[in-house]
Amino acid sequence: MDSRQSVSRLPQESQKCTIRRAAGESVPNVAWALLPVSDPTARSGRSIVIITLAACLTTRSRRQLKNSFSGLFVFFVANLDFLLSTEGKPLDLSSPRKTLSIDEYFTGVRSGDTAVLARALTLVESSNPQHQLEAEELLTQLMPFTGKAIRVGITGTPGAGKSTFIEALGLQLVRAGHRVAVLAIDPSSGITGGSILGDKTRMPNLAAEPSAYIRPTASSGTLGGAARCTRESMLVCEAAGYDIVLIETVGVGQSESYVSHMTDCLVALVSPAAGDELQGIKRGLLEVVDLLVVNKADGELRTACEVAARQYRNALETITGSHAQHESKVYTASALENEGVDKVWTAVEQHYNRMQANGTLTTRRQNQNRHWLWAIVEERLRQSIYTHPAVKAIRPQLEQEVLTGAISVESAARRILDAYDLGCEL
16 A cells, blocks of 8 residues: 555544553544554655645644644654664664764765765864864865865845845756855854754755755854855865855855955845945945845836946945946846846856956965965964863953953953963063
């Protein structure tokens, strides 16, 4: 019997099945759609999901729906080992996952194995000192195979349509024969430190493409909203054979400048609210971006987008004093209707080819490497100071004295550095 037949017979059996809560209470009509694990039709996770959805969709009342969800929760908890099994054979959850060697990481990444690629990116992002050493060794081996991709940063304020634009652009590139990696930076909570990491759900069509790889990463409070190891993740993706890397930033304040230090072209998406948006936009953004796209140019907003684009061109002319140089920097597009996206990519390619021809691409990337050299030194030094035993011993007291005003911030900083034994003068 296939899963469709199973679903069709469920309502007739609903009065015969019950499920027991942890306390022993009988809950009728809750799990009538959940076949016993021993049933042949429940031998795959897919069958269970189909049957589960059918149970929820065929409920007739709010009470039945509530009971259904309660039953589903009990069922999944009770059969967790089965749900995580392969071909009906439960996995041994007590055995740890195999640790990969550097050579296995290297081989997997170079062969395009997405499972190994995901683990390699996790290794690169880890703050564990041992993992950092392994990541450094892996990156050293992968370096000869990097640098051949077009690196594009895409930034913009929330609601500008970044995810929709990236999906539309990514689908075009994949269908043109490219392999596209998307590194999507999600903002981390300042309170809990958590992040939703829901970029794959916002780009479902692109996520389903075999030639596309989407990696959501938490910003972890990093300045500018870019993740700490985004650049290293980009290099790993390049070594895995992705010839185009798109980096989506959080779009808050200094993220544009941060991402410009790791990409060949920075594209800023703005909304069509021309007047208000233009007043709030920073001069630094207009100076650092390579292309500016007024998104959502469809329907009633089409005219507003044209007006906004004209105002941005005027703003660029005022800043740079060269209208001809920046005429092509501002575009209108509709990611939803897939209009103008191809023109934006043509402009990106022209920008990349022009830099490649005149040698500025090499210079730009060399300057970026120098910037990241000292950025990593500063980060590792800060981490070393913060975790140093002598600093940890005096940190709570110094912080309290700073909070109460008993000591100045400068004096507290000097005492921390003295404890770290830097021997430097502030």
